Structures are given as C-alpha cells and as structure tokens.
Amino acid sequence: MSRQYWSKPLFDLVPYTPGEQPKIVDLIKLNTNENPYPPTPAIKHILAEFPIDHLKRYPDPESSDLKNCLAQYHNINSDNVFIGNGSDEVLAHVFMAFFRQENPILMPDISYSFYTVYCNLYDIKYQLQPLKDDFSISLEDYAQPNGGIIFANPNAPTGRALSLSQIEALLKRNSDSLVVVDEAYVDFGAQSAIELTQRYDNCLVIQTLSKSRSLAAQRIGFAIGNPELIEGLERVKNSFNSYPLSSVSQKMAVAAYQDENYFQETVTKVINTRTWTQAELEALDFEVIPSKTNFLFVSHKTLDAAKIMDSLRAKGIIVRHFSKPKIDKYLRISIGTDDQMERLIAALKTL
Amino acid sequence: MSRQYWSKPLFDLVPYTPGEQPKIVDLIKLNTNENPYPPTPAIKHILAEFPIDHLKRYPDPESSDLKNCLAQYHNINSDNVFIGNGSDEVLAHVFMAFFRQENPILMPDISYSFYTVYCNLYDIKYQLQPLKDDFSISLEDYAQPNGGIIFANPNAPTGRALSLSQIEALLKRNSDSLVVVDEAYVDFGAQSAIELTQRYDNCLVIQTLSKSRSLAAQRIGFAIGNPELIEGLERVKNSFNSYPLSSVSQKMAVAAYQDENYFQETVTKVINTRTWTQAELEALDFEVIPSKTNFLFVSHKTLDAAKIMDSLRAKGIIVRHFSKPKIDKYLRISIGTDDQMERLIAALKTL
Numbered sequence: 001m002s003r004q005y006w007s008k009p010l011f012d013l014v015p016y017t018p019g020e021q022p023k024i025v026d027l028i029k030l031n032t033n034e035n036p037y038p039p040t041p042a043i044k045h046i047l048a049e050f051p052i053d054h055l056k057r058y059p060d061p062e063s064s065d066l067k068n069c070l071a072q073y074h075n076i077n078s079d080n081v082f083i084g085n086g087s088d089e090v091l092a093h094v095f096m097a098f099f100r101q102e103n104p105i106l107m108p109d110i111s112y113s114f115y116t117v118y119c120n121l122y123d124i125k126y127q128l129q130p131l132k133d134d135f136s137i138s139l140e141d142y143a144q145p146n147g148g149i150i151f152a153n154p155n156a157p158t159g160r161a162l163s164l165s166q167i168e169a170l171l172k173r174n175s176d177s178l179v180v181v182d183e184a185y186v187d188f189g190a191q192s193a194i195e196l197t198q199r200y201d202n203c204l205v206i207q208t209l210s211k212s213r214s215l216a217a218q219r220i221g222f223a224i225g226n227p228e229l230i231e232g233l234e235r236v237k238n239s240f241n242s243y244p245l246s247s248v249s250q251k252m253a254v255a256a257y258q259d260e261n262y263f264q265e266t267v268t269k270v271i272n273t274r275t276w277t278q279a280e281l282e283a284l285d286f287e288v289i290p291s292k293t294n295f296l297f298v299s300h301k302t303l304d305a306a307k308i309m310d311s312l313r314a315k316g317i318i319v320r321h322f323s324k325p326k327i328d329k330y331l332r333i334s335i336g337t338d339d340q341m342e343r344l345i346a347a348l349k350t351l
Numbered sequence: 352m353s354r355q356y357w358s359k360p361l362f363d364l365v366p367y368t369p370g371e372q373p374k375i376v377d378l379i380k381l382n383t384n385e386n387p388y389p390p391t392p393a394i395k396h397i398l399a400e401f402p403i404d405h406l407k408r409y410p411d412p413e414s415s416d417l418k419n420c421l422a423q424y425h426n427i428n429s430d431n432v433f434i435g436n437g438s439d440e441v442l443a444h445v446f447m448a449f450f451r452q453e454n455p456i457l458m459p460d461i462s463y464s465f466y467t468v469y470c471n472l473y474d475i476k477y478q479l480q481p482l483k484d485d486f487s488i489s490l491e492d493y494a495q496p497n498g499g500i501i502f503a504n505p506n507a508p509t510g511r512a513l514s515l516s517q518i519e520a521l522l523k524r525n526s527d528s529l530v531v532v533d534e535a536y537v538d539f540g541a542q543s544a545i546e547l548t549q550r551y552d553n554c555l556v557i558q559t560l561s562k563s564r565s566l567a568a569q570r571i572g573f574a575i576g577n578p579e580l581i582e583g584l585e586r587v588k589n590s591f592n593s594y595p596l597s598s599v600s601q602k603m604a605v606a607a608y609q610d611e612n613y614f615q616e617t618v619t620k621v622i623n624t625r626t627w628t629q630a631e632l633e634a635l636d637f638e639v640i641p642s643k644t645n646f647l648f649v650s651h652k653t654l655d656a657a658k659i660m661d662s663l664r665a666k667g668i669i670v671r672h673f674s675k676p677k678i679d680k681y682l683r684i685s686i687g688t689d690d691q692m693e694r695l696i697a698a699l700k701t702l
Binding site for chain 1: 366
C-alpha cells in the first residue's frame with residue numbers, strides 16, 4: 001500500500017487521455033491528427049550520417065541552432081523563441097510560468113482538453129467560456145477580469161479559426177493579461193499571430209513540429225513572444241530539465257524548416273484532400289464544420305457518432321469521438337492520404 | 352515590461368546551472384561527467400535504418416519496449432518501471448508526486464544541486480543534513496520525522512557511496528516515508544538498490560542512460576519502484592506530457608541494454624583509468640576522495656582549486672569547480688580516455 005507516499009494533490013490529478021496509438025500496423029489511423037506524409041527526405045541523411053560519437057555528450061541545452069533557424073524563418077530574434085519537448089511541455093511551462101494568478105484564466109469550453117489538466121496539476125483557477133452554437137469562439141465573453149486567456153487557433157477539435165484582426169482586438173482589450181494562442185494546426189489554413197507578438201507584449205504563440213512538419217515522433221514544440229516572456233519560460237525550464245531536446249531532434253527540426261518546398265507541397269496536398277473529403281462527407285449527409293486544420297469535425301444527420309466510430313473501427317479505420325456534452329454527436333477525422341480518405345468514404349457508404 | 356505577466360512565484364525561482372557545454376571542439380571536456388566512449392556501435396545501424404515514415408506518428412507514450420527491456424535486464428516487472436526525458440525529468444516528477452508533504456524532506460547538504468531547485472519550483476520544504484568531514488553521509492541525521500529522503504548514491508560531486516546494508520537500514524528506519532536513491536553513477540563501482548525496491552515499498556531508484564550508457568545526447572532516464580509509486584509518477588507524467596520520449600530515443604535505449612559486452616568493456620576501461628588517474632594525482636599532492644563514479648573529487652594540498660581550474664582551461668582542459676562552502680577547495684574531474692587523462696596529468700605537472 002505505497003499510495004501512502006503520494007503527495008495529497010496527486011490523488012486528485014486527472015491525467016490527459018491521448019488518442020489511441022494502436023500497435024496494429026494495417027489500420028488507417030485518422031484519430032490523432034498526424035500528417036499522412038513523412039518528414040522531408042533530408043532527415044534520412046541526417047540520421048544516417050549522425051556522428052554517434054556525439055551521443056555521449058549532452059545536447060545543446062539552449063537548442064541554439066534551432067532557435068536561430070526559427071528566428072530567421074519567422075523574421076524575429078532568437079530571444080523571441082523558447083524550445084520544448086513537444087508543445088505539450090511548452091504549454092505546461094506556460095501554465096506554470098504565467099497562469100498562477102489570482103483571477104481565473106479563461107478558455108473555451110471546447111478546446112484542447114490538456115489545458116484543464118495543467119490547471120489541475122498546478123492548482124490554477126479557470127473559467128470555461130462556452131463556444132457559440134456554430135462552435136465559433138464568443139469573443140465578448142473574454143471581456144472580463146482574468147488571469148490570462150488561452151485558446152487553440154484554429155481550435156481543436158472544431159477546426160474553426162479566428163482571424164488576426166479578431167485576435168488583435170482581444171489583445172488590445174486584455175492588455176493586463178497574457179493571451180496564449182496555441183497554433184498547433186495553423187499551417188493548414190489559418191493566419192499565424194506570430195507577427196502580433198512583435199507588437200503586443202501580452203501575446204504568446206505556441207507551435208509544434210508534430211503536425212505540418214511530420215515530426216510527431218520526435219517531440220518538438222516552441223513558443224514565440226517578447227524576450228521577457230521567453231525569459232520566464234527559460235526560468236521554469238531550467239528549474240525542471242536543463243536539456244529538454246535531444247541532439248538528434250534538434251538537427252531534425254532544423255532540417256524540417258530548411259526544406260520549404262517539401263513543406264508547402266505536403267501542406268497543399270493535405271488541404272486539397274480535406275476539400276475533397278468534405279464534399280464527399282456532405283454528399284453522405286454529414287454536417288462538416290469549416291476546417292482550417294488537418295482534420296474535419298463532422299456530425300451525421302441521422303446516424304450516431306459513437307456507432308459510426310465503432311463500425312469504422314471494425315473495418316480497420318480509427319477516428320476520434322469525444323463523449324463530452326455538446327460534441328458527443330461529432331467525430332473528429334484526421335486527413336490522411338487520398339487513398340486513405342477514399343477508403344474512409346467507401347466504408348461510410350456501406351453503413 | 353512584460354514581467355507583469357509572470358506568476359508571482361516565478362520571480363523567486365533560482366534555476367539549476369548545468370556545467371558548461373562549450374562549442375569549441377578541441378577542448379578536453381572533463382566537466383560534466385560524460386562517458387569518454389561512444390554508445391554501442393549498434394546505434395549506428397539503428398539510426399541509418401530508422402524508417403523515417405514512422406517519424407510522422409507519435410511515439411509509444413508508454414515506451415513499452417524500453418520498459419520491457421529494463422524489466423528483463425533488472426529482473427523485475429515492467430510495472431516497476433517509469434521512463435522519462437532524462438533522469439532530471441524523472442526527478443522533477445518524483446518531487447511533484449511524492450515530496451509535497453507537511454514535514455520537510457531530508458537530503459545531504461552536498462549533493463546534486465538540482466534537488467533544492469525542484470523544492471523551490473514546487474514549493475517543497477527541505478532540510479539539508481551536513482555530510483561528515485570525510486564527505487560520507489551521516490546516517491543518524493536521517494532518523495527524524497521527515498516528508499521523504501533523497502540522496503545520490505554514489506553521491507555527487509563527492510564520489511562516495513553507501514553500501515546496500517546502510518541503505519536497507521535507512522529504509523527500515525523510515526518506513527513511513529519515501530527514500531529516493533539517485534543512482535546516476537552506480538555502474539562505475541557501487542551497488543544498486545534496485546533489489547531493495549522489490550522488498551521495500553518505500554524505496555525508489557532513479558537511473559540514467561547519460562553516463563555509463565553514453566547516451567547523454569538523447570535524454571533518457573528511469574525510475575524503478577513498486578507499482579503504486581510508478582502509478583503516481585505516470586499520473587504526473589500524463590498530466591504534463593503524455594509522450595516524453597522520442598521514437599528514436601526509445602530504440603537507442605533498448606540497443607544500449609542489448610549490448611552487455613560493450614557496456615562491461617567501457618565501464619571497466621573507465622574504472623581502470625580512474626585508478627591510474629587517482630594514483631597520479633596523489634603523487635602530485637592531491638587529496639582524492641575514494642570514488643565509485645566516473646569522476647574524481649580532489650583537492651590540492653597547497654594550490655587553490657579555482658586557480659588550478661583556470662590554468663587548466665588555459666591549456667584547453669575543462670574541469671568543474673563549485674564555489675560553495677565546504678567544497679570550494681575541491682575540483683570535480685570527469686574520467687576521460689587514457690590519453691586525455693595523461694594530458695591532464697602532464698598539464699598539472701607544469702603548474
């Protein structure tokens with residue numbers, strides 16, 4: 001009975017549940033929004049030629065090459081960049097560094113479900129703001145005293161995005177608190193708020209290499225904001241784990257940003273496949289929320305969402321369903337290759 | 352002035368300072384206790400043959416293959432194993448999960464300096480217990496009410512180790528609190544307490560692949576203890592970052608444990624070089640604390656430690672000095688190759 005050694009707050013922690021990572025190889029996996037395409041072929045050479053003698057040494061704790069690469073790519077300075085072991089770690093540090101405030105932080109009731117888990121972990125007060133019926137964010141709800149604001153843009157699992165001018169209005173109205181824009185899916189059609197970080201001290205943008213850069217396996221995420229926000233994150237990071245990113249991951253990440261053509265090409269393919277899939281789904285009586293991401297959030301006019309998920313699974317296709325009020329009629333379907341989506345549509349036609 | 356967005360506790364955080372990772376290639380780097388030898392040559396093939404198509408997918412969040420491998424290697428069950436992004440992350444989760452108690456935790460005044468940083472990060476009360484004059488741990492000081500106990504064995508930066516029977520006595524005397532044994536250096540000559548985790552519910556052992564397994568670049572650490580301690584750590588991990596270890600690191604780690612001959616061979620070489628270096632240093636009027644690690648903690652009878660460090664640096668050799676009471680007369684010198692240590696001794700002879 002060694003739960004007696006647990007800290008008291010540990011008993012109340014309710015961890016995040018990630019999407020299933022099945023070990024069956026043949027499945028069509030449309031449940032965790034991974035990219036259907038591999039990362040740039042340049043990665044092959046990086047791995048093959050990596051000097052294994054360097055593995056005995058600690059990695060660069062600052063990920064300096066990657067910071068410089070991101071700074072150049074986004075036309076900012078390297079002291080505007082913070083690097084972490086996936087955007088989940090970056091987000092955890094953001095909550096620890098900035099959101100332990102007297103007022104509750106505000107976030108949409110439907111968004112990335114890890115946000116409330118961090119609040120629980122760090123004992124942070126929060127208040128959920130309901131999305132409108134069409135799943136758009138109701139901006140007027142954020143005009144109240146708060147300890148910070150966070151949302152995903154485009155939002156997940158809805159796929160809807162706010163415009164830059166809407167975000168700018170939010171930043172202006174909340175100059176006393178930090179506004180965190182989680183842009184995990186931004187490359188698939190939304191506008192990034194990175195340019196706003198250069199004009200608004202209260203704007204922090206989070207991105208990941210797990211989606212549009214096809215490097216989910218390597219756990220690389222980053223934050224962009226003004227140098228004092230970055231300094232705050234570095235302070236938490238250096239009180240937690242000085243070396244969050246392996247040497248191999250640092251090199252892979254730089255390579256992913258150096259092959260712009262490949263990036264544009266694969267993102268365009270995903271967007272085109274999304275457009276095709278949306279039309280096919282609508283023809284099958286699905287309501288499809290307009291998406292700026294690499295997934296579609298859909299609801300069938302008559303069939304039950306959980307039952308569709310089970311039927312698809314029986315045919316070797318996995319999609320995600322959230323048994324949560326307001327969205328339990330919906331399925332989130334990641335965009336795969338054309339072939340995979342054709343097989344999805346064919347499977348749906350048999351239901 | 353965006354420090355206004357910092358959480359209040361952030362202003363009081365004092366981060367850990369890791370040893371310098373200089374970017375100059377020619378230096379003899381004896382300051383961060385890295386292994387002088389590369390990891391098993393099998394890693395070369397793992398990298399060259401890694402299917403880059405798998406990089407688009409999230410890694411196994413449980414690191415199941417690595418857990419099974421460690422369970423087999425240490426003759427325990429896989430539910431006795433917790434995996435993290437370096438032992439620093441594992442330690443951070445340990446402090447969060449178990450050390451937020453009403454009584455202060457106890458630790459040696461001279462030990463891995465990250466321990467007090469975690470206390471600061473998670474607002475944990477602690478009490479430092481002074482080492483004896485010969486730098487051994489004074490076990491009687493730990494016979495008092497406490498919220499937990501942590502120490503490195505062998506201890507760093509001293510190099511001294513407790514015996515298993517001493518640790519067992521400590522576990523018996525403290526059955527109401529958790530005793531964490533940080534075994535980062537254990538493979539270089541001390542006895543592991545892993546077998547004690549099978550008989551004492553209050554024993555948790557931490558190890559790393561950064562030292563004896565030559566994989567510092569990849570950030571891989573683990574904890575071994577009874578299933579309910581592991582469950583507590585998983586709960587924190589899954590409230591922080593579901594996927595701490597990259598796919599590439601998981602594979603490398605397994606390979607490191609599958610090449611036992613290479614491991615034994617390189618560890619033996621380090622120990623032999625340590626024996627030679629100790630004798631040479633003693634002949635040069637250094638006092639050398641008996642070491643069970645891959646470093647030596649040494650003090651010269653007449654020369655000032657910080658000055659020796661500076662002179663060595665001028666000759667391209669980096670060692671570590673801690674400007675801390677009680678140990679500021681000492682240098683910590685990592686064990687390099689025979690050639691590197693011969694050059695160190697030659698440099699010292701010129702002082």
